[in-house]
Amino acid sequence: MAKAAAKTNAASPSVERRPALAGRAVSAAGVKVEILPPAERISLRAPQASLAALSKALGVTLPAKPKTSATKGGRTALWLGPDEWLIIDEAGKDPLADCAKVSALHSAVGISHRNVAISVTGPAAAVTVNAGCPQDLSLDAFPVGAASRTILGKSEIVLMRTAADAFRVECWRSLSDYVFTLLSEAASDAAN
């Protein structure tokens, strides 16, 4: 596959990175909503035949079951569709570069800056997310590690349960203000 603007270690930026909503956080009874730091992300599309090679290159086995994810070494692969995964790397390594080494058929597109991640944590986290997300977020239906592309109010999100009382909400950059504000309002009602 052709390489997409693979990261080189040449010059480091001479200008600062300004992530959307950096540092914003809201606490309410039973729940905290906060913006997570930037991460490396790719949108990975591939047929079945390529999964082994891609899993090996990425160091994490691409999950094959709907609504699941797999995490290893700070890198998470979220199943979004039969041929689609969202790869999130929080260890500062570049999954785009890893995929560039794979000759098996696939499409890897860098979307690190497209998404903003928001964490929702605390005993009232599920109730908070459920203010705008119609999915069943019980631990039976949406266990730890479950992931799904879904909606929150009027925005598309990718939702992942990172712990019994913790969710990671991924949304597009320009929608992050809306998503964060909705989650903040929902948080204030969640414990009532």
Added chain:
Amino acid sequence: MNAAFRIPGAGRLSQAKTASFSFDDKSYTGIEGDTLASALLANGVHLVGRSFKYHRPRGFLSAGAEEPNALVQIVRDDARKTPNVRATVQELYDGLTANSQNRWPSLAFDVGAVNDIASPLFSAGFYYKTFMWPKSAWKNLYEPKIRAAAGLGVSPDKPDPDHYAARYAHCEVLVLGGGAAGIAAALAAAETGARVILADEQAEFGGSLRFESGAKIDGENGYSWAQAAVAKLKAMDNVRVLSRTTAFGYYAQNFVGLVERVSDHLKSPGRELARERLWQVRARRVVIATGAIERHMVFANNDRPGVMLASAARTYLNHFGVAVGRNVGVYTANDSAYAAAIDLKKAGVNVAAIVDLRDNPSGPVIDEARALGIEINFGRAVVSAGGKLRVSSMTVQPKNGGGERTIPVDAILMSAGWTPSVHLFSQSRGKVAFNDETKRFVPGTYAQDCVSVGACNGTDGLSATVDEAYAAGAKAAKDAGAKTGKGIKPKVDASESWSRGMLGAAPGAGPGTTVKAFVDFQNDVTAKDIRQAVHEGMRSIEHVKRFTTNGMATDQGKTSNMHGLAIAAEELGKPIPQVGLTTFRAPYTPVTFGSIVGHARGALFDPTRRTATHGWAASHGAVFEDVGQWKRAWYFPKAGEDMHAAVDRECVTVRKTAGLFDASTLGKIEVVGPDAAKFMELLYTNPWEKLEPGRCRYGIMLREDGFIYDDGVVGRLAPDRFHVTTTTGGAPRVMHHMEDYLQTEFPHLNVWLTSITEQWAVIAVQGPKSRDIIAPLVEGIDMSDEALPHMSVREGRICGVPTRLFRMSFTGERGFEVNVPADYGEAVWEALWAEGQKHGAAAYGTETMHVLRAEKGYIIVGQDTDGTVTPNDAGLDWAVGKKKTDFVGIRGLARPDLVAKGRKQLVGLKTKDPKVVLEEGAQIVADPKQAIPMKMIGHVTSSYWSENCGRSIALALVAGGRDRMGETLYVPMPNGTIEVEVTGMVFVDEKGERLNG
């Protein structure tokens, strides 16, 4: 201090906790736990409203959600004035302020009551018959006057300061209704470990156990058992118990809408509390336990304040400790009113007489009433109620005629029987069935995974109800996948039971009579009106309903539907099931707009999308415009500049030196895979296979019908990777369009699409100095014209940040679009701005972008095209690959009407007076002297003042436009006709030399 009608020792409220309130500016005292209705009754107040049409004085009919009469306005402050609140469900709080509605100047003396005297003029269907001519009077006279005279409450005229919450929830078993049946079902379901939600509209659970003093379960009185059972349910992790929560709508696949009234009962709710919370519940199984509603007797003046349902009087006594009168009469056609008479008598209230329409009923309640010394009259009817602002007597007559006797009373308790509440079952699309023996509609055929239990299922008697409900709850949980529970079924020790009753008008209000015997209190529909509707030709109950408005008020005919149906059936000479029942629709009781809107107001009404440079633009004085959900910098006025001056300066600066423009909102799609070029060939009119990596091409996308759908510049990054741009507004639909074709028409292609709109911030640097501004910041890209010609793309770095640098132009000047990862967008913009300052560059907004592209004749899809424009119409034939054999829209382009002569074509227009700027959308004619209506041959699509041209410019779609070059056409406007000359579309630099200037 005790209110006059509060009976010491009766009811369940603590007398110690008082709450003061006002009604129509008069102060009263109630106690905590009261409803507004019970508190007013405790103070002897029955008159609380005026009716909708006739302005008749009205009191309380019920003690619950079915209340049609006692609608009041609750006022918290200037902005919180809730109209049409049922006083029977409004919980009292200290300081509550309520006002009566639909009266002037006062409740006791209402001028509108003249309608009652003139009522022959306002018979059924009078709206349809009376206010037809003249048409002009509708707007100015009839509608406003009728609204004012026949209104209910007054809507608040300020924004609602409250906030509303929303929540989705899932459960195995949703139980609707928290009476004996609902509680029993919830207990059985909960014991299996299944997730259970139990909802009831009342503040306290128990339903009819609130008034059924004879009920005993598990050795306790029924109400106490209910409280203990609910406490047990609340303590379980798998159960959510929602009080003050009305299931208002039953939708597809067991999706049920509930609204929880969170703070309407509180004196001063904190800001952290929502007023209401909408629950949207998806349940595997639903148990409907909504009970039954007592019907009134239909007789003359049955609407006088003090005339109420027997169960209501019993609730006021047994739950609230309030006597509804001191000397009450009872009028009934079934047993349940006896229980009310007995309870009141025992509490020390005189029961003047029981009038029973039945000839020889027997049973324990009748024996008990007799034993208490209450006068009982069988086979007799109450033919009229006396009094006006309050009932003062009842006139009794043998039901087959005979001598009348008037008995003084201060309240009449009535019961015509009980109507199962099949509203939610019917909303679930279930079909009701008429039970001829018991004369009631009960659930028949189910359409969803739900079950009705108890009174709403036509099950009589507490014991049978609890048995049925407990079994249903257990089965619902099991069917939803839960294990078998180990609970113990509640044991009913003592029960009250009654059934039957009557439907329709009672003697004295039958055929041929003209008395005001109300069927529908809220819409002022009498038995006579129903008959009149039939006489005037209405046959279907749906027509009778609409003609009379019976059951069409906000109470949805909870007490009136069956009576209305029976009277219509009698008049039609048909059995009830043949006349049919009207459909029940959501909402079960009125729902506030706030609860439906929920969080979606203000900033959360719709997402506001901002680009990475928004902050910089805002701090540099940008005026923003809304483009879809995006905020885009429109223009950047300097001190003292208006929009015109700012845009003129920006336009001139770009062509003279350079300008910076935020193009981040353009849609961007990365098309990747070995078949990427093949896919592009199919989706666009242009050829792509031979486009070399590193080069760009302007592409046009058509719909199947051959019309332009979108356009944009596409860069080929690698043989198998394209960076596609779309219009801002088209971004989502173009992505869907492409994905749709990929999945359905071209699934054999190995190619994938990823939206990268938000990955890249895009800074357009345009103008003769653009390269000078960018070059110092770029690494790894040769910026020379030879290495980076117009319409090419390179990957490298700018300010040390990865970039996809496009050399392209939407201005006609030498231009670049710098793509950088979005988080770096603002900082890179600042660096470019700093460089630009050295050359006198300007920041420009969307307005200048529009003018500059129009000066070059570059189209904007959606402005210069409208879904009926082909590439040829737009002068873009060059962008259609002539050798291509297939692409989406190729067959559409060959349609006869798309290749016919005389189609509207895009051309330029110059006004003869260069100072005149045409209006976009203005119509164009060839001959301004022709008769009206003139033949319109086209319209103006884009029009601007061009400071660079020193004149106005315009683009227009004109029939046969390209054959009209140099012709004079005319634009008729209200202030005179404007002469224009047809020109080419390019107004600046026709040869395109400035692209390399």
